Amino acid sequence: MPPMIDEFGWSRTEIAAATSIGAIVGASVAPFSGRIADFAGSRLILTAGGIAVAVSCFYLVFTQSLIGFCGALIVLRTADEGLIKVGTPPAIAKWFFRHRGKVIALVFFSGMVGMITLAPIVQLFISYFSWRAAWGMLGCLTIIVGVIPCVLFVRRQPEDMGILIDGVNSDNLDTNHGIRLQDTSDEDVWLLNEVLHTQAFWMIMVSLFLISTAGSGVVLHLPAYLIEQGLTVNTSVMVIIVFSASGAVGTLAIGVFSAKISPRSMLGCMYGLAGASLACLIFTNTNLEAYVFAVSMGVAMMGVNTLSPIIFAEYYGRSSIGSIFGISRAFQVIGFALGAVSYTHLTLPTNREV
Numbered sequence: 001m002p003p004m005i006d007e008f009g010w011s012r013t014e015i016a017a018a019t020s021i022g023a024i025v026g027a028s029v030a031p032f033s034g035r036i037a038d039f040a041g042s043r044l045i046l047t048a049g050g051i052a053v054a055v056s057c058f059y060l061v062f063t064q065s066l067i068g069f070c071g072a073l074i075v076l077r078t079a080d081e082g083l084i085k086v087g088t089p090p091a092i093a094k095w096f097f098r099h100r101g102k103v104i105a106l107v108f109f110s111g112m113v114g115m116i117t118l119a120p121i122v123q124l125f126i127s128y129f130s131w132r133a134a135w136g137m138l139g140c141l142t143i144i145v146g147v148i149p150c151v152l153f154v155r156r157q158p159e160d161m162g163i164l165i166d167g168v169n170s171d172n173l174d175t176n177h178g179i180r181l182q183d184t185s186d187e188d189v190w191l192l193n194e195v196l197h198t199q200a201f202w203m204i205m206v207s208l209f210l211i212s213t214a215g216s217g218v219v220l221h222l223p224a225y226l227i228e229q230g231l232t233v234n235t236s237v238m239v240i241i242v243f244s245a246s247g248a249v250g251t252l253a254i255g256v257f258s259a260k261i262s263p264r265s266m267l268g269c270m271y272g273l274a275g276a277s278l279a280c281l282i283f284t285n286t287n288l289e290a291y292v293f294a295v296s297m298g299v300a301m302m303g304v305n306t307l308s309p310i311i312f313a314e315y316y317g318r319s320s321i322g323s324i325f326g327i328s329r330a331f332q333v334i335g336f337a338l339g340a341v342s343y344t345h346l347t348l349p350t351n352r353e354v
Contacts, residue, residue, distance in 0.1 A: 015070075015073070018077075020337055021074050021077075022074040022081070023333050023336065023337055025074065025077075025078045026077055026082035026083075027330040028330070029081075030326040031327045032326070033045045034086050034323045034329070035322065035326065037090045037322030037323075037326070038090070038320055041155060042154060043155065048083055049079040049080070049082075050079075050142055050150060051147055052078070053080065053139075053142050054146075056075045056076040057138045058136065058139040060072050061133075081329070081333050082329075084146075087322070088107060089321075090309070090322035093318055094157040094158075095158055095165065095166075101256075101258030104310055105251045105252055105256075106252070109252050116244060121137075125137050157318070189317045190316040192323045192324070201324070204311070207271065210335070211271060211301075211304055212331070212336050212339060213336075215274060216336040217339035218281065218297075218339075219301070220339075222239065222240065223236035226284070226290055231285075235287055236290075239293075240294070243294040244298065247298035249299075250298060250299030251303070254303050254307060255306065258310055263307050266307055267311055270303035273296055273297075273303075274304070276296070277293050277297040281297075308325075308328055
């Protein structure tokens with residue numbers, strides 16, 4: 001964004017507003033796209049989301065006005081939050097049972113690795129070519145890595161392909177597979193209307209909203225807070241890197257342990273770890289304390305994101321997992337937006353964060 005700001009003289013507030021609007025629109029779309037994922041499959045919304053992102057990137061290659069830029073950014077953010085991030089976990093949940101936690105964790109891990117590795121590549125394109133070339137590269141990459149594989153390989157559920165969950169062929173079962181099918185037959189099947197009338201569902205929604213609100217603002221303003229606490233700029237940047245890396249590694253560990261430990265218990269531990277980390281951040285004023293916070297908070301936040309679709313599938317089965325996750329994504333995105341705004345206003349006249 002800085003190269004575009006420098007070239008056109010736009011303000012960061014205007015760009016932030018477009019990003020926030022896109023997130024809010026995405027949150028409003030998420031419940032409906034989740035519903036579509038249940039009935040038509042994730043391929044439709046993942047493909048539509050990928051095309052919307054690619055078209056937005058290609059448009060930004062030629063943009064000359066703030067209105068055009070904001071419009072493209074809103075579409076991009078809406079597609080990301082309301083389509084792509086909603087369609088992915090349900091697709092995994094419908095295809096896997098025994099290794100569901102591991103595969104969902106691998107998907108979230110891959111997303112984080114992609115963001116970490118793509119950032120320097122984008123910077124190289126900007127440095128050697130231009131920011132317009134970088135947007136074009138991102139558009140092409142979205143088509144090649146996102147849209148085409150979705151069209152070719154993603155299907156609604158294994159039964160549509162004549163096989164059973166976990167890839168078992170119904171015409172060629174052995175004893176071990178029979179045991180596996182017995183395990184999957186015990187999975188509860190809930191309609192969305194039934195899910196919405198359970199206390200557990202709304203308790204999970206409230207908890208996801210609260211952790212998203214509490215965590216997003218802190219992480220967004222963490223570098224500025226650490227600098228105010230006396231740490232250097234380089235240290236604050238390294239803390240963010242450690243936060244991301246810890247979240248990625250923690251995601252894989254959570255996926256492995258989710259098959260052995262109750263996801264409900266693990267989710268409770270992640271909430272407790274996040275709360276303890278935020279409490280310790282108040283007193284953080286050394287490099288070691290900052291890095292400890294980055295590790296614990298990174299594991300906690302990514303752990304919550306990874307465990308939420310796992311626990312939904314465990315509680316309510318596969319039939320309405322898209323609709324459930326779409327609603328939960330809306331709660332989380334609204335929490336992210338409110339957290340960032342609330343944290344900005346929760347400051348004392350001395351400019352010290354509360």
